[in-house]
Each structure stands twice: as C-alpha cells, then as structure tokens.
Amino acid sequence: MKDASYKPHERLGAHLTAELDAxxxxxxxRMASKHAPRIPEVTAHLVEAGGKRLRPMLTLAAAxxxxxxxxxxxxxxxxVEFIHTATLLHDDVVDESAQRRGRPTANLLxxxxxxxxxxxxxxxxxxxxxxxxxxIDVLRILSNASATIAEGEVLQLTAxxxxxxxxxxxxxxxxxxxxxxxxxxxxxGGVIAGADPAHVQALFDYxxxxxxxxxxxxxxxxxxxxxxxxxxxxxxFRERKLTLPLIKAVAKGDDxxxxxxxxxxxxxxxxxxxxxxxLALLNKHNALEETRQEALAWSExxxxxxETLPQDPIRDMLIDIADYVVARVN
Amino acid sequence: MKDASYKPHERLGAHLTAELDAxxxxxxxRMASKHAPRIPEVTAHLVEAGGKRLRPMLTLAAAxxxxxxxxxxxxxxxxVEFIHTATLLHDDVVDESAQRRGRPTANLLxxxxxxxxxxxxxxxxxxxxxxxxxxIDVLRILSNASATIAEGEVLQLTAxxxxxxxxxxxxxxxxxxxxxxxxxxxxxGGVIAGADPAHVQALFDYxxxxxxxxxxxxxxxxxxxxxxxxxxxxxxFRERKLTLPLIKAVAKGDDxxxxxxxxxxxxxxxxxxxxxxxLALLNKHNALEETRQEALAWSExxxxxxETLPQDPIRDMLIDIADYVVARVN
Numbered sequence: 001m002k003d004a005s006y007k008p009h010e011r012l013g014a015h016l017t018a019e020l021d022a023x024x025x026x027x028x029x030r031m032a033s034k035h036a037p038r039i040p041e042v043t044a045h046l047v048e049a050g051g052k053r054l055r056p057m058l059t060l061a062a063a064x065x066x067x068x069x070x071x072x073x074x075x076x077x078x079x080v081e082f083i084h085t086a087t088l089l090h091d092d093v094v095d096e097s098a099q100r101r102g103r104p105t106a107n108l109l110x111x112x113x114x115x116x117x118x119x120x121x122x123x124x125x126x127x128x129x130x131x132x133x134x135x136i137d138v139l140r141i142l143s144n145a146s147a148t149i150a151e152g153e154v155l156q157l158t159a160x161x162x163x164x165x166x167x168x169x170x171x172x173x174x175x176x177x178x179x180x181x182x183x184x185x186x187x188x189g190g191v192i193a194g195a196d197p198a199h200v201q202a203l204f205d206y207x208x209x210x211x212x213x214x215x216x217x218x219x220x221x222x223x224x225x226x227x228x229x230x231x232x233x234x235x236x237f238r239e240r241k242l243t244l245p246l247i248k249a250v251a252k253g254d255d256x257x258x259x260x261x262x263x264x265x266x267x268x269x270x271x272x273x274x275x276x277x278x279l280a281l282l283n284k285h286n287a288l289e290e291t292r293q294e295a296l297a298w299s300e301x302x303x304x305x306x307e308t309l310p311q312d313p314i315r316d317m318l319i320d321i322a323d324y325v326v327a328r329v330n
Numbered sequence: 331m332k333d334a335s336y337k338p339h340e341r342l343g344a345h346l347t348a349e350l351d352a353x354x355x356x357x358x359x360r361m362a363s364k365h366a367p368r369i370p371e372v373t374a375h376l377v378e379a380g381g382k383r384l385r386p387m388l389t390l391a392a393a394x395x396x397x398x399x400x401x402x403x404x405x406x407x408x409x410v411e412f413i414h415t416a417t418l419l420h421d422d423v424v425d426e427s428a429q430r431r432g433r434p435t436a437n438l439l440x441x442x443x444x445x446x447x448x449x450x451x452x453x454x455x456x457x458x459x460x461x462x463x464x465x466i467d468v469l470r471i472l473s474n475a476s477a478t479i480a481e482g483e484v485l486q487l488t489a490x491x492x493x494x495x496x497x498x499x500x501x502x503x504x505x506x507x508x509x510x511x512x513x514x515x516x517x518x519g520g521v522i523a524g525a526d527p528a529h530v531q532a533l534f535d536y537x538x539x540x541x542x543x544x545x546x547x548x549x550x551x552x553x554x555x556x557x558x559x560x561x562x563x564x565x566x567f568r569e570r571k572l573t574l575p576l577i578k579a580v581a582k583g584d585d586x587x588x589x590x591x592x593x594x595x596x597x598x599x600x601x602x603x604x605x606x607x608x609l610a611l612l613n614k615h616n617a618l619e620e621t622r623q624e625a626l627a628w629s630e631x632x633x634x635x636x637e638t639l640p641q642d643p644i645r646d647m648l649i650d651i652a653d654y655v656v657a658r659v660n
Contacts, residue, residue, distance in 0.1 A: 035502050036484040090450060094443040113424040116446055117483045120420060120453070124476035127457055131469045139461045139469060146454035154366040154447045172365050 008320035062189025152176010179211030338650035392519025482506010509541030
C-alpha cells in the first residue's frame, strides 16, 4: 500500500497524524510562560519553522511498534523535541550562526542572552515532561543522552580545529551532537511500552546507527553538494571544522599536504584557491568515496537492527527512513 | 554549646563535615569527562573557588533534620550544587560578567561557548544524579525549580530595564533567580527523608523566604554598601537593573523624577552625578529603609517556618542562618 511518491518520513508522519497532532498541542502548551512572553516567542520561531519532527516521530513509532497504548509516548516525543530545540538554540549561540532552516536565527532576531536562557527553560521543561511519565528508566536514558550531547559539543569545541582528531574522536562527537538523541528517542519509545530488552536494544542500535549515518551524510554533502541541499560547498572548510572527509585526507597526506591543513584548518589562514586545493586533496585520497561508504554501512546497520523487530508497517517505514537518509549520496 | 565566634553556616558546615566531604567527592567524580577535559577545567574553576556550599548544606541539613539515614541526600546536595554552578556559568555569559567571587569568570578565561556548553553538561549531570535517587517526587521538585529559575532569568531580561516593573514582578524574578533553588534544596531534603507533608511544606517555606531575604539584602547592599562586601555602590544602577530599592523610589516619584529614571534606566543615558542623584531620591522616598524592612520580614518568615519543625541543633543553626542573612543590614 505504500505510495512511492512520498518520502518515508512523510509516510510515517501520515501514519502517526493523530499522535503528532497531540505532540504539537503539548509542545505549544508547555512552551508557554505565564510570566515571560519572550519564551514562547523565541521557541515558536524554531518550533513552528517547519522542521520535520523526525526525532519525536521516532519515539512515537518505536512505542507503537512495541504495542504501547498508553498516553506517555506523547510526553516523550515532546520531551525529545524540546531537548532538540534547546540544543539548536545553544548551538547557534556557540557557532554564532545567522541562519537556520533558511531563516534568521533566534540569537540574531533577539540576542544571545535570550537563546541561552530560553534553551535552559526548554531543557527544564523537557525534564518536567519526562518526570510526568513516572518512569525512572526513561529519566535515566534521557538524562544520559543529555550529558552525552553536551559532552560531544564540548569535545567538538576543542577537536574541530585540531589535526590530531581521528576517526574515533569524530565518532564520539557525532554520537554526541546527533546520534545520542536519535538513539534515546527510539529507546524510550520501547522502554515506555515495556518491550523486551532485545527489542529495546535493537531500537537503540537503530537510532544510534541512523543518527551517525545522518550526520556523516551531512558532513559529506558539505563537500559533495551540487544538489538542492541549500548548503554552500565548503562551509565546514571555511569554518575550519574537521569532519570525516578531511580527517581521512589528513591521515593520508604527505608533509606538504599536512602543512596545507595546518595553515588552513589549525591556523585558519585561508587564501583564494584553498577550497579548490582541499577538494583536490579529498579526491586524490578518495576521501569522499570512503566517507560515502561509511554512511552507507551505518545505514545498513540501522536496517539490520530494525529487521530484528516483528513485521509491521511502521517497521518497514523506519527501514525506508534509513535508506532515505543516504539516498542523497547513493 | 554554640560558639558565637563562628558564623552560623560555618557551624552548620562543621556539624555536617563528613557529609560535605562526601558531596565534594561526588562533585569531583561527576564533573569529570573522559572525552572532554575542558569540562572539568571550567567546572573546577567555579566549584573549587571557595563558595560557601550553602545550597547543598541546606539539603543535607533538611534531610538530617527529618531523620534521614540513607545515602541519597549526598546525591541531592551535589545535584543542587551542579544546578547552581550551571546557572552561574550561564548568568556570566548573559551578563557579560568579567568577575565572580573575586576571580575572572569562565567566559573570560575560556570563552562564551565553553561556558554555555559546560553549563549544559552540568545541568544534564544534575539530572543524572537525581535520577539515581529513584524518587519521582524529587525529580518533579527539581525539574520544576529548574524551569522556575530559567523563567525568572528570562523575565529579568525584559523586566530589568522596564519602569513598569512592580514589586510583584520583582518577587517573581527573585523567586526565579534565587529562592527557587533554596526552597527546592530544603524541600528535597525533607522528601528524600519521607518527612510528613507539614514538615516538607515548612522546609519549602523556610528555603523560599530565606532565598528572597538573601536576594533583597544583596540588592539593598548595592546602594547601601560601605561595609566590606567587595561590591561597588551603584553597580546595579550603572547596569540599569531595576531592583527593589529603585522600584520603590520610582513608584513614589513625581514627573520630573520619572523623567530621570526613564533617561538613566530605560534609555541608559547616564551622566556624571546621576548615581548621587539616584541615591538622593532613594533617601527622599525612604526606599532603602523600606527595602531593609522587607528583607527583615522575609527573614522572620523563614524563622517562623523553621520553628514548626522539631527541636534539634540543626534546626537552631538554620534559624541562625536566617538571622545571619540579614545581619549585614541589621
């Protein structure tokens, strides 16, 4: 019955319409503040900006897939979206970003202060929401995920411009900045449903691998581009961010290449033509293709984990999402 | 047996030495990060700076006062200190502060990015710690307090330079920025001990009133000064912060005075001699004395609440702390 003209996350969204509506209602209710109208203003700017709601959808899908029929997957999905929104607000302050989802960032429209404090408010609100579920297991998973996210972001601060950053450190950063919330989103869906430990583990593995694949594709497209991603080729290079393609090229570089990376990434002294030279080095060492292969391998891991769960239309949509994440580079 | 030569929080600290040591050990253990050494560096700068540990001490005292003999008041005291440290890190970014406790701030020594992200890490760590207690009640209280703190900070952003800010709004801000963590600190001590609801309420009321009194004294000393507070008279005026003394003077001012406040606070166009004129207006309207009376009244409320708890040396030290908070203006 699946309609190939829709993207898989859109099909999943259609399948979960009623629950997503309940999540959106709860988000709007909980982002309100009786005393500080600045809070819903800033939050609405991000929350209503038309994100895909992929993370809350993963929680709803995991809970449904495990046969949950209680009310708390709605709370958990809203929790996950609040944590995501809080990290976006803080990320944009940290990265001094001016644009997000094609619109000016909150730190630009209001100020850094508002972004920091409204982010803190949403973090707190997310903990209130998960507390309402009454499940200590859920609280443990989500507070661990929050710590991993923050740790990954701090690690990125110091690792991004350090040529000693290797693929292991890259993976830790990616788990922090992206995969930890994906895996927590799917895991808590299973936990709230009381799923058996093997299924909970499979949900975690799916979210973890999906998140890693998602982030590697994002980092690859920064050099690959050419399609309608809306990103400019080389943004990460200009911002001196060591991502997987560069890490692979640096590892294989000779002394002269190393001097080039030291100047452009570590010291940030970039000149006309440097991006073109960086792209040539990436090609010379086959770094983009190897990065692409890793994204595909993580997507396969996600699918393999999901296939251990019982047959269900939701399961198949989650598998399709793992394919879709790498479709832009496949 | 009480030694009048010690300050009451020092006597309480001496009474709770073993438990405070355990709290400090747990704090050092949990502020570590395997992957991101920046985290313990930044955290240690604040945590080891010789703060009084008043908030964690309140939690330990409340638990002991209610006969608790389990291990989790240590976790809760560390939780409270982590939340406090996280808010200090974010406050210094928001206020663009250069000094805290007589030392350069973390945002100055490292950067705003580190302060934002390490603060997020400590928030997450605090939620992990409270989750380990297994008490949903405790989680509810502390997540509510966190939301109140963040809401109070956002409210302050918009209220501080707005002459429409009245005493009710001031009280909301103070509850957010100071009293919410005091009252949560004492309340969770009672809750983890399984104290009866009347005692838990009294502990909450004590923390709430103590925190409000503490903040009003702080705001008063900004104009009162003269003693060894280390603060410069008029910092809040120069930073255009409407605190209780100013709010009282503004409310009683005539049109000419109102124009003065509009220029200096709302528009921030301050000139030589403005602070002296502001101080003269505060005196004219008896605003400092009235503010002092409010601080004393909140201190009395704290003592009255504490006196409903059973006789105990710890109870008496907590009562003495409520006296001590206003001793600087009494």
